[in-house]
Amino acid sequence: MSNSTPATIEDVARIANVSIATVSRAIHTPEKVANSTRLKVNQAIAVTGYTTNAMARSLRLGRSNMILVVAPDIGDPNFSNILIGLENEARSHGYGILIGHTQNDAQRGLEYLKFLNSNQAAGLILFTGILPFGHQTMTARLPPSVGVFEPVFNGGIPYVGVDDIAGARKAVDLLIAEGHRKIAFIGDSRTRLAYSRRRMGYEAGLDAAGIGHDVRIVLDGDGTIESGRLAVEQLFMRDTLPTAFMCVNDQTAIGVMIGLKTRGYDIPEDFSVTGFDDVPQAVFMTPSLTTIRQPRTAIGKHAMALLLELLSDGEPPETEILLRPDLVVRNSVAAPARLRR
Amino acid sequence: MSNSTPATIEDVARIANVSIATVSRAIHTPEKVANSTRLKVNQAIAVTGYTTNAMARSLRLGRSNMILVVAPDIGDPNFSNILIGLENEARSHGYGILIGHTQNDAQRGLEYLKFLNSNQAAGLILFTGILPFGHQTMTARLPPSVGVFEPVFNGGIPYVGVDDIAGARKAVDLLIAEGHRKIAFIGDSRTRLAYSRRRMGYEAGLDAAGIGHDVRIVLDGDGTIESGRLAVEQLFMRDTLPTAFMCVNDQTAIGVMIGLKTRGYDIPEDFSVTGFDDVPQAVFMTPSLTTIRQPRTAIGKHAMALLLELLSDGEPPETEILLRPDLVVRNSVAAPARLRR
DNA sequence: CCATGGTATGTAAACCTTTACATAACCTGT
DNA sequence: ACAGGTTATGTAAAGGTTTACATACCATGG
Numbered sequence: 001m002s003n004s005t006p007a008t009i010e011d012v013a014r015i016a017n018v019s020i021a022t023v024s025r026a027i028h029t030p031e032k033v034a035n036s037t038r039l040k041v042n043q044a045i046a047v048t049g050y051t052t053n054a055m056a057r058s059l060r061l062g063r064s065n066m067i068l069v070v071a072p073d074i075g076d077p078n079f080s081n082i083l084i085g086l087e088n089e090a091r092s093h094g095y096g097i098l099i100g101h102t103q104n105d106a107q108r109g110l111e112y113l114k115f116l117n118s119n120q121a122a123g124l125i126l127f128t129g130i131l132p133f134g135h136q137t138m139t140a141r142l143p144p145s146v147g148v149f150e151p152v153f154n155g156g157i158p159y160v161g162v163d164d165i166a167g168a169r170k171a172v173d174l175l176i177a178e179g180h181r182k183i184a185f186i187g188d189s190r191t192r193l194a195y196s197r198r199r200m201g202y203e204a205g206l207d208a209a210g211i212g213h214d215v216r217i218v219l220d221g222d223g224t225i226e227s228g229r230l231a232v233e234q235l236f237m238r239d240t241l242p243t244a245f246m247c248v249n250d251q252t253a254i255g256v257m258i259g260l261k262t263r264g265y266d267i268p269e270d271f272s273v274t275g276f277d278d279v280p281q282a283v284f285m286t287p288s289l290t291t292i293r294q295p296r297t298a299i300g301k302h303a304m305a306l307l308l309e310l311l312s313d314g315e316p317p318e319t320e321i322l323l324r325p326d327l328v329v330r331n332s333v334a335a336p337a338r339l340r341r
Numbered sequence: 342m343s344n345s346t347p348a349t350i351e352d353v354a355r356i357a358n359v360s361i362a363t364v365s366r367a368i369h370t371p372e373k374v375a376n377s378t379r380l381k382v383n384q385a386i387a388v389t390g391y392t393t394n395a396m397a398r399s400l401r402l403g404r405s406n407m408i409l410v411v412a413p414d415i416g417d418p419n420f421s422n423i424l425i426g427l428e429n430e431a432r433s434h435g436y437g438i439l440i441g442h443t444q445n446d447a448q449r450g451l452e453y454l455k456f457l458n459s460n461q462a463a464g465l466i467l468f469t470g471i472l473p474f475g476h477q478t479m480t481a482r483l484p485p486s487v488g489v490f491e492p493v494f495n496g497g498i499p500y501v502g503v504d505d506i507a508g509a510r511k512a513v514d515l516l517i518a519e520g521h522r523k524i525a526f527i528g529d530s531r532t533r534l535a536y537s538r539r540r541m542g543y544e545a546g547l548d549a550a551g552i553g554h555d556v557r558i559v560l561d562g563d564g565t566i567e568s569g570r571l572a573v574e575q576l577f578m579r580d581t582l583p584t585a586f587m588c589v590n591d592q593t594a595i596g597v598m599i600g601l602k603t604r605g606y607d608i609p610e611d612f613s614v615t616g617f618d619d620v621p622q623a624v625f626m627t628p629s630l631t632t633i634r635q636p637r638t639a640i641g642k643h644a645m646a647l648l649l650e651l652l653s654d655g656e657p658p659e660t661e662i663l664l665r666p667d668l669v670v671r672n673s674v675a676a677p678a679r680l681r682r
Numbered sequence: 683c684c685a686t687g688g689t690a691t692g693t694a695a696a697c698c699t700t701t702a703c704a705t706a707a708c709c710t711g712t
Numbered sequence: 713a714c715a716g717g718t719t720a721t722g723t724a725a726a727g728g729t730t731t732a733c734a735t736a737c738c739a740t741g742g
Contacts, residue, residue: 006458008698019722024700034720051459055400056698059727064396066439074428075421077621083415087442091452096461098407098439101428111432117347118392119728120437254625280418281622284595349728360692365730375690397728400697 007048016044027052063122067097067307070112071127074101077250077279078296079127082149085300086125093308095122106134113140123307129153129192144310148303149294151193151320158310160303160321164194167292167325168201171246171274174290174327176209179335180244180272183211186231186256187221187248195223195248198276202246216240221252228255229262236263243271243336250275250282250291257285257332268334278328287331295323348389357385368393404463407439408648411453412468415442418620419637420468423490426641427466434649436463447475457484464648470494470533485651489644490635492534492661499651501644501662505535508633508666509542512587512615515631515668517550520676521585521613524552527572527597528562528589536564536589539617543587557581562593569596570603577604584612584677591616591623591632598626598673609675619669628672636664 013020018037026033026041033041044050058064067090071079083099090097098121102108109132115121124145130153131137137154145152147159175183185202189195199218206213217240221227228247232255235241245260247253253275260271267273267287275282275291282289302321310316354361359378367374367382374382385391399405408431412420424440431438439462443449450473456462465486467473471494472483486493488500516524526543530536540559547554558581562568569588573596576582586601588594594616601612608614608628616623616632623630643662651657 006460009700010698020699021701021723022721025721028700032720037720049458051455053400053698054456054459054461055396055405056727057700059394059396059400059697059729060699060701062727074424077418080416080421083440084442087415087440091441091449096439096441096456098437099424099428100432100437101425108432114392115395115437117390118395119347120395281625284622284626286627351728361729362693362731363691366691369730373690378690394728397697398730400699400727401729401731403697 006053007050009050009052011048012041012044012050015047016040058119062119064120065095066121067095067123067125067304068112068116068121069097069099069125069127070109070132071099071101072104072132074099076127077281078149078277078294081296082127082300082303085297085302086148086304087300088297089301089304089308095308097125102128102132104132106132109133110136116143117141123311125303125307126152126157129194144307144314146303146307146310148299149194151197153191153193158306158316158319158321160299160306161194161323162292162294162299162325163322164197164325165201165204166322167276168198168246169205170325170327171276171290171292172202172205173208174329174333175244175246175272175274176205176211178244178272178333180242181211181336182214182217182242183244183246184217184219184231184235184242185246185248186219186228187223187252188218189220189222189248192223198248214240217242221248223249223251225251225255225258228252228257229259230255232256232259232263243338244333245271245273247273247275250277250279250289253289253291253332254281254285257289268332270337272333272336274333282328283330285332290330290333291328293326293328295326298323347394348391350391350393352389353382353385353391356388357381399460403460405461406436407462408436408464408466408645409439409441409453409457409462410466410468411441411443411450411473413443413445413473415440417468418622419490419618419635422637423468423641423644426638426643427489427645428641429638430642430645430649436649438466443469443473445473447473450474451477458482464652466644466648467493467498470535485648485655487644487648487651489640490535492538494532494534499647499657499660499662501640501647502535502664503633503635503640503666504663505538505666506542506545507663508617509539509587510546511666511668512617512631512633513543513546514549515670515674516585516587516613516615517546517552519585519613519674521583522552522677523555523558523583524585524587525558525560525572525576525583526587526589527560527569528564528593529559530561530563530589533564539589555581558583562589564590564592566592566596566599569593569598570600571596573597573600573604584679585674586612586614588614588616591618591620591630594630594632594673595622595626598630609673611678613674613677615674623669624671626673631671631674632669634667634669636667639664 009020009023013023026038100112113133123143126147129150145157147157151159219231245256275289278291278293350361350364354364367379441453454474467488470491486498488498492500560572586597616630619632619634
């Protein structure tokens with residue numbers, strides 16, 4: 001039963017009194033084997049506790065049953081739920097997931113490239129907006145890949161994420177409906193596709209309401225708490241204050257709220273703030289943060305499904321899958337002060 | 342250069358004009374090969390871009406270079422930072438990490454057991470307090486394993502985590518120093534070793550201060566937000582109110598704070614609250630939560646180092662590594678109301 | 683100059699699968 | 713009764729590596 005070395009296909013074959021080929025077929029293409037034989041084999045498998053050796057199988061097949069997931073930062077609060085979606089979907093198709101994080105270090109990226117080259121992963125899920133393989137990115141021969149959470153810059157890689165434009169539009173529409181006209185956009189970025197799309201949604205909303213764009217209240221940022229805090233400082237120093245802060249993500253919004261509170265202002269009495277992502281702590285902020293929810297588990301699920309499709313078909317059925325973002329109304333938005341008088 | 346199929350050891354051997362055995366040796370035991378030869382081989386490797394096929398290597402060696410990390414819930418805010426520590430340490434020793442989550446589903450656990458049996462992982466890191474393999478747990482032949490974050494119940498598995506007793510002691514000592522005498526302990530559990538250890542720290546602190554134990558203010562819980570909220574309700578219904586709530590973890594503390602706020606109380610004016618873990622949102626609560634910090638990255642690093650040691654030596658050098666917990670003082674603790682009058 | 687031993691390399695088996703090809707048995711229709 | 717086809721099974725090669733064992737060479741000491 002529980003021998004020291006695991007049973008091989010040969011053990012099963014001997015007990016079932018068939019050849020190893022038949023055992024292999026009974027497992028992977030059962031319809032090609034007689035009922036009676038299949039029964040014998042199954043019994044032998046039960047007796048021996050046989051599990052096929054994944055190494056040998058992968059070696060023979062020339063591809064592994066692992067998917068590599070590369071993220072710049074595993075600690076990102078958005079990461080874990082997407083990971084759950086990825087994992088569930090992968091597992092139910094017999095794949096396992098392997099995780100790697102780069103910390104935006106090209107050296108680290110190269111290690112993963114080696115990893116891929118040594119056939120250890122059949123596919124790649126990228127959390128990073130750019131390929132993390134440094135200067136070798138261009139020449140790299142990548143396995144089927146899917147970007148997730150953030151579109152991948154250097155083209156060709158299918159992407160599954162939220163509809164950033166539509167999401168941003170919902171946020172800005174809410175602010176406009178509350179009566180805001182001077183709405184700042186915090187966290188613009190030329191290098192992060194998701195962020196520039198959110199800005200597009202912001203501007204579309206402004207346009208639809210006939211509000212002119214004011215570039216003085218569009219501030220750059222990198223999506224960190226610190227960048228949000230900094231933006232507030234800049235706005236106060238330049239004395240170009242909006243009545244509402246629409247932030248490119250929740251982290252930025254948190255930074256903005258901290259900056260505002262530090263200066264003694266009340267949210268949403270004095271200023272309204274919106275985020276994007278709905279990270280776990282959004283609900284615990286004071287006030288709780290009105291934001292756009294990313295359907296994270298669904299994103300993971302769809303991305304993995306798409307990747308697995310690529311692995312079998314070879315042809316990408318669609319290049320972008322955009323999921324519907326939901327507006328989550330909490331307590332960080334109110335009418336601007338002047339309207340409440 | 343960038344051919345369609347990856348270079349094999351044979352390609353390298355041909356170009357370097359040596360046998361494949363020599364190539365293998367040049368890579369893994371360079372001291373056994375002449376300088377001149379090693380040079381030739383290295384050049385050939387550079388030319389071909391060869392990477393050793395991990396599948397073939399693992400098959401031959403009979404063990405993989407992957408470590409399986411099993412957690413009940415990847416979404417746990419404690420998870421990601423430990424994961425970072427694990428990943429860094431593993432990577433730097435040529436191992437990759439594979440993640441799996443069980444959602445406390447025995448079926449799922451069994452799949453991972455199969456996984457281990459098929460030789461896909463050389464070692465196991467367990468985030469769960471109990472072996473997640475259902476009734477097969479007893480007979481299961483596990484690879485070298487290390488428990489992390491929470492001691493593993495059914496013995497024999499080394500554990501790396503924070504010193505729960507010492508940590509809890511720091512929290513209770515703080516409360517006592519502030520003048521509290523009626524300190525509730527929320528989240529006691531017979532099935533979670535970490536939690537019962539925290540209770541031991543709590544009681545030790547009480548003892549040291551000469552305060553009697555009052556079991557009416559020790560409440561069970563499972564570490565969820567909901568369990569914290571529920572505990573508050575119970576206490577109010579039974580009318581056995583403490584002046585401070587010492588919670589078994591931050592999630593519970595969050596629940597307690599919600600429960601208290603819902604009833605209109607102010608923290609820390611009316612009641613003090615402490616947590617344990619220092620999850621990311623602890624700092625964003627209102628008031629920010631005084632808690633005990635888990636050195637998460639360090640835990641991950643030590644756990645993986647220990648596991649790798651097991652893999653090479655075979656003998657566990659120590660059965661528990663307890664890291665020093667730090668008290669993080671924020672704003673959820675104050676002197677009890679009666680003292681402030 | 684030879685025996686001895688050390689060092690560097692090569693040969694070939696083994697790790698466990700999957701699958702193309704070969705074989706054998708059986709059935710069908712004439 | 714037999715050609716031809718279908719179905720079930722077996723044989724053996726291949727996938728890329730590591731390593732025990734064999735071999736060849738060279739140096740050393742007598």
